[in-house]
Structures are given as C-alpha cells and as structure tokens.
Amino acid sequence: MTLTAESPFTTLPDLIADHARQRPQHPALIQDGEQLDYTALDRQMDRVAAALQRDGFKPGDAIAICGLNSINYACLFLGALRAGVVVAPLAPSSTPESLLTMLADAAARLFFVDQATEQALQGVREQLPGQPISLDNSSNNSFSYWLADGQPEPVNIPPELSFNVIYSSGTTGEPKGIVQSHAMRFAHITRSLSFGYGPESVTLISTPLYSNTTLVSFLPTLGLGGTVLMMGKFNAERYLTLAEQHKATHTMLVPVQYQRIMSLPDFGQFDLSSYQVKFSTSAPFHAELKADILARWPGGLVEFYGMTEGGGSCMLPAHLFPNKLHTVGKPLEGQDMRVIDEDGNELAVGQIGEVVGHSTAMMTGYLNKPEKTAEAEWYDAEGKRFIRTGDVGRFDEDGFLTLMDRRKDMIISGGFNIYPSDLEQVLRQHKDLADVTVIGVASTSWGETPVAYVVPQAGKAPDPEAIREWFNAQVGKTQRLTRVILATELPRSAIGKVLKRELRDQFQADNGVLA
Template sequence: MTHSPLTLDSPFSTLSALVSANASSRPEHPALIEDEQRLSYRELDQLLDQVAFSLQQDGLAAGDSIAICASNSINYAVLFLGALRAGVVVAPLAPSSTAESLQTMIRDSAARLVFVDAPVQQALAAIEAQLPALLSLDDSNRTRGFSQWLRQGKPTPVEITPAMHFNIIYSSGTTGEPKGIVQSHGMRWAHIVRGIPFGYGPDCVTLMSTPLYSNTTLVSFLPTLGLGGTLVLMAKFDAARYLQLAQQHRATHSMLVPVQYQRLMNRADFDSYDLSSFHMKFSTSAPFHAELKADILKRWPGGLVEFYGMTEGGGSCMLMAHLHPEKLASVGQPLDGHDMRVIDEDGNELPYGEIGEVVGHSPAMMEGYLNKPEKTAEAEWYDKSGKRFIRTGDVGRFDADGFLTLMDRRKDMIISGGFNIYPSDLEAELRQHPALADVTVVGVPSTSWGETPVGYAVLRPESNAGAEEILAWFNQRVGKTQRLNRLILTDELPRSAIGKVLKRELRDQFFAEHGVLE
C-alpha cells in the first residue's frame, strides 16, 4: 500500500491541517462516502471552513465546546472536524443515553450548542427548554437545520497547540454517573501517527460501522482522514450490508467490536464475499475470544490486530494476532513507551505471573475527568518514584513473554464463600456447549455464599436444548466452587452500542425478579 509522506518523526500538526494538505495534493480524492453521498477532500475542506466560520459567528471561541448526539453521518463528521478547526472542543454523546443523562453531560461539558438528529430531538422534547440551543444535524427541523445554520465565509485562523482540548468523551453514559474524559490535540496527533505502520494512507478505504461518539471509532477515523484515505460510513451496523459495502468499495481497513465479528462470521454466506482487499482489521472495547480470533484468521484475508486500553489513556496493549497465533487468549504486549504493571488490593506491585489489577502509564493519558477531581484521583496510582499510572479496573496477569491475559473487570469478579471466581473462566467453559450462541456470567447476592454465579445464554437458532440440561452439563465440568446456581436462557444479551455486555443490567434484573438467593 502507498503510505502518506508523514513520518513518525513529524512535528506536531492537527487533523484540520492534514485535511487541508490532502485537499491541496488530491482535491478530488473521495474523503467521505455514505450511501450515495460522496465528499472529496476539496469539498470537505471547504465545509470545515464553513463550520468553523459559523461557530465563530455564533460567538464560540477556541476552548468553548459543542455537543453532538446523533447517528453516524457525513454531516456528523463534517461538524466534528470543522469544530476542531475553530479550536472548539467536541463532546460526542451516545444517543442511547437517557434524557436525564444527556442533560447531565451537556451541562457538564458546558456545550454552547447541541447538534442532534430527529430521534434524539424527540427524546429531548420534554426538557428542550432547559438545554442550550438544539440544531438539527439531519435537517429534520427545517427552521433550525444544519444546512440552514451553515454560513459562507472564511474563519479567523486559530493556532492549535498540543495541550488544547480536542474532545470530551463520556464513560458510563448509559449506567452510572457520566464522567467526561478530556483528551488533547497532542494525544489525538499520536493516534494519527500510530496509524502509519498499519497501512493507513492515501490508498486505504476504511469501512466504519461503530458510532462516532466512541473512542473505539476515533482510533480508526482519525488516521484514515488525516493520512488521506477514504472513509465509508455506516449509520448503523448490519452484517449483510457491511459485507456488501466491504466488497463494493474494496475495503482495506476496519475497526469492529467482537460481537460484530461474531455476527459476520456466523453468516452462512460469509465465505461468498470477496474480502481479498483487506489489509488490516482491528478490534477493541470488549472481550475477544480466542476461538473467534482463530476463525477470523482462517477465513478473512488480511491481518488482525486487537487493542486493549481505556479511553482514559494509560497503558495499552496490542496483539498482532496474525503474527502470534499461539497467544490468542491474550490481549498482547504493551505498546512501545507504555509501562504496564499489576498491583494487589493494597496497591503493591506484583511480579509476572501474579493476578491483580492492571495499571498503565503512556504518553497518551487523559488530563482527568472533567469537573471531577475526586474521580480522577480514584483512577490514579503512583509507583514509588512518583510516576503516574491510570487504573484500568481490569484483573489480569502477564506471562513470561510479557503478554497480558485478562481475567475480568475487577467489579465483575465474584467472591463466593471466600473464593475469587472469574466470570471469564466460566464463560469460556460454557461457550463450549454446541447449543449456545452467546453467554455471560454474573454474580448475584446469596445469603449462604455472599455471591453466587448465574449464567445467561442465547441458544443457536437450530437448537431446542433446555436450561436444566445445559446447567447439568456445565456443572459436571467445573469445580464445586465454580458451579452455576442457575442458567437463564434469553433471546439476546443486553449490550452497549460498542458491544459490551451490560452485566449491571442483568444483575439488577435478576435481583428485581428473584431477590437474594440462599
């Protein structure tokens, strides 16, 4: 593949400047594609000027913020990039959040303007009077539509420094208290540069089906447009449509979460599509099982890279699965310049092979949670030299080769009768049953044991196996302390938009229906 002239040693620049450079060197090259709509780099650059100018005309200055809450679209990408050109900070919010949660995040981010699509506008109708001005990103509101809001004009140039805020990404937007993670232009520049060795460049075609409010998506979005490639947008993931678009556009790169890979690989017609154009595929955000990685390596051309890390930054690991097929159960080794360690409950560092909470330090760490110094402090750990690390909340261990294997989220670990039980171990065993398509295990309250494990499972379409039959099969295969108290069959597991199983929802649902078990 042809690579961008940018090198790893390049000084700091901005995504906005790179888009302008691409518009000068390859003005008619397609930058964004959504269904039948296309934008060249020349058109994209002009629109970024219009967005930046319009924001400045509305009185927004560098350091001010806007919020975007909508499905993926070309307008979304244009608005995001244009705001950055004006030095305006973008807070992309999850449309799946409750109206109350959205109001909290909008207020916390100090957004001066809020851009929404029709479904979000309807969801916010009852509290719209309490919010900043809402603008219709999809032009569904003709009096306050994005196209009407855009003005012709050249923005006043803004000098962007590495320390300036790029975006505010909120964690726990659907459950728990939303926390705004502030990330800088310098951190995002590092993400663009990091894309070069993976083949991002002028000839790449990235098929994007994960939401733009997610850091998962931005890790692929930024290097594609920064390095002059073409981004094909999907408003919503659909396995059949994804495969059609991949074949049609000769996709070379894609970032998918594990549940999307699972749905693609499960399709009976998967092998009938021509996916030979793929150079590299990526995954992050949720547990990625070794069996699924092996199936992808066998049947889907191109490399497979798994990233493990947090939106907050800290340390990240990378598994080049196509180069290390013997390590598929791990999430790989720390990236260059990333210092990752394991600590016990008291904050003491543990040696290789010991299980504990994973902490990490890297050049790309959040400054902190917006307006929440106490939450920031809770997320930090310092070694004896005073070096700052970010706690991941994940439990894992490093092997002798430096590969990290994750056990579970610390909060998801089950303590039953004094024994630590890792749901991931039970899930791996349960997944071996031929009748099951999807599984998860949660800990629920028990008067006898403190907590006890309960399984949830989705049957394969052709199966009619019963819960008691599967439960008996499972409990004969594991130790006494790991036995499931019960197994509940369900049509689907609740997942976030980026594929994480919402275990808290299942725990709350179980307690509401069954209370405390004996």
C-alpha cells in the same frame, strides 16, 4: 506534506486542508451513495468553523453532538476542531437525564442532534441549552441553515488544547468526561502509519463516532489522506457488501460484530482480498473467534487493549502470534504496564491483580471531577503516575497480558474469587448456545453466587437446567452455577460490551437475594 513517525505536531484540520490542495478530488467520506471529496470536506469544515466564530465561540469552548453516524456529523466534528472548539460526542442510547448531565458538565453552548435524539428529548426540552440544531435537517432549526458561507478566521491550536471530551458510562452510572488533547490525537495518527494507513486506504466504519473505538480508525484515515466509508447502523450482510464493493483495506470492529459476520452462511462468497489489517477493541475477544477470522478472512488481525482514559495499551498482532490468541498482547513500545494487588502493591509475573498503565497518551483527567480522577490514579514508589484500568489480569513470562475480568464483575463466593470469563469459556463449548455471559448475584449463604444468561443457537431450545447440570459436571465446586436463564439476546452497548449491571439489576428485581 508527508507525515512520518517523527513529524512535528500538526493539527488534523491542517492535514485535511493539505489533502484538499494535493488531491482535491480524492474521496474523503462516503455514506449511502453520498460522497465528499477532500475539497468539499475542507469547504464544509470552513463553513462550520465560520459559523461557530459568528456565534461567538472561542478556542476551548465546547459543542455537543448526539446522533447516528452521518456525513454532516463528521463535517461538524472536524469543522469544530478547525475553530479550536472542543467536541463532546454523546451516545444516543443515553437517557435524557444523562444527556442533560453531560451537556452541563461539558458546558456545551450548542447541541446538534438527529431526528431520533430530538424526539427522545421532548420531555426535557425546556432544560436544554437552547434549541437543538438538526443534523439531518429534520426540523426548522437545521444544520444546513446554521452553516456560514464565509471563511473562518485562522486559529492557533497548541498541542495541549482539548480536542474532545468523551464520556464513559453514558448509558448507566455517572457520566465521566475524558479530556483528550490535539497532541494525543496527532500521536494516534502518526502511530497508524505502521498499520498501512495512507492515501489509498479505504476504512469501513460501522461503530459510532461518539466512541473512541471508532475515532482511532476514523481520525488516522483522514489525517493520512484516505477514504472513510461509514455505516449509520451495523448490519453484517450490508457490511460485507460494502467491503467488497469499495475494496475496503482497513476496519475497526468490536468482537460481537466479528461474531455476527463470521456466522453468516454466505461469508465465503464475498471477495475480501483487499483487506490489509482488521482491528478490534472494547470488549473480550475470544481465542476461538480470532482463530476463525485468521483462517477465513484475508489480511492481518490486530487487537488493541486499553482505555479511553489512556494509560497503557496492549496490542496483539494475532496473525503473527497464533499461539497467543488467549491474550491481548504486549504493551506498546514506550508504555509501562503493571499489575497491583488490592493494597496497591506491585505483583510479580504470573500473579493476578488489577492492571495499571502509564503512557504519553493519558487523559488530563475527568472533566470537573478531581476526586474521580484521583480514584483512577496509582503512583509507583518513584511517584510515576499510572491509570487504573479496573481490569483483572496477569502477565506471562513472554510479556503477554491475559485478562480475567472487570474488577467489579469478579464474583466472591464463599471467600473464593471466581472470574466470570473462566465460566463463560466453558459455557461457549455447549453446541446449542450462541451467546453467554455470567454475573454474580447476592446470596445469603455465599455472599455472591454465579448465574448464567445464555442465548440459544437459532432453531435450538435447550433446557436451562440440563445446561446447568452439564456445566457443573465440568467445573470445580466453587465455580458451579446456581441458575441458568435463557434469553433472546444479551443487552449490549453500542460498541458491543455486555451490560452486566443491567442483568444484575434485573435479576435482583425479579428474584431478590438467593439463599
């Protein structure tokens, strides 16, 4: 079977079965010296599907997985899809209470975990839906023992059947399950043909499988017959070693990973000439870092901007538009993106407002949360449905989108709107700083006032008050920092987003309301 952009709908499990017939010994998954070819992957998927059917699972039922990347994790995820079972991949960084909430919301009848997650759940074990199954075979209730030996019964999977439920805000805030269909995932696979994915692709993955960031590279690679090279945890030096050894052609990295790789003193000693395209998404990607990657790392660089919820997405092929590195690119073909004000009125080119988007890849809705789904929607005058991004930005005359900040992170100080990204851009110019972020904190005089958290360069010990004075001399009166706080590192999610809410909560706890 040769896929094209116009191919009719085919499930990912069927695509993998076809690869097993056509290229049985071609490597599908590699991690830490272990390798599964397509024959072995297809067989493991059958064993998973047969085990789920043995346990009474029907199409549309759900399982949950929580652990670090592993070959067992990948086989379980893909095998569940073969049985028509919906997968809810959960973040190991979630609190036990959040995991319980997500398990109940997804109605997951089986829960698969690695050893670290199982230990973290000891305090809530009695509240779990049955005994967890050990993905890494670290307990008696092991994945290997659970697997069936027979063949599964064939299952009809319609395009609209749910593929996965991905939870947003799993580490803090209320988890919301984003439902995505098999049709949506198939569209991702066929779209990836334009980026050179195919049977000879080697995609190096170091972000977690519970993240949509990872899945948009992981799934197309396997759907198109390539090889996925997985890392359990990211390490910049190890990443480059694997890339050189396996001649990686594609990768998906978040900006903080690019930053750590490019800052390695011996970066230039690695042979990265096999790369065709590198991707990035999920967090702000600064123009200076993009330029450095383009100058020193072979292959194209493509930034995606969008949400797991769907709606519109933008793409910036940075290697083709070096004068637009400050943007996240233009909306993808067939996608409609606009900017609206606080009252829901559409704004003109150049005006700043909330970004909303419409596409064929929009979520069905948040699982079991119709009111949250309604909050995320905006309808134009003709009744066309859009998804709110929560991001503030503007389109330029060429149709490129520049993002300012998350709407919730915008600082309103003395009636003026302050965008932390503008302040962070200035702070990054300080030679002694390796990482920066700006938050708004409560102030009796101004409502909110900006505070910076900064991480010094290795071997540097800058004076925070001197940094503040240096910064305030360069900006307008309304943008001045009230305080600069030194940090050893910034709190980040597993996909590299700075957890500003944690910083705001910590500042409030330590300092209360400023004058």
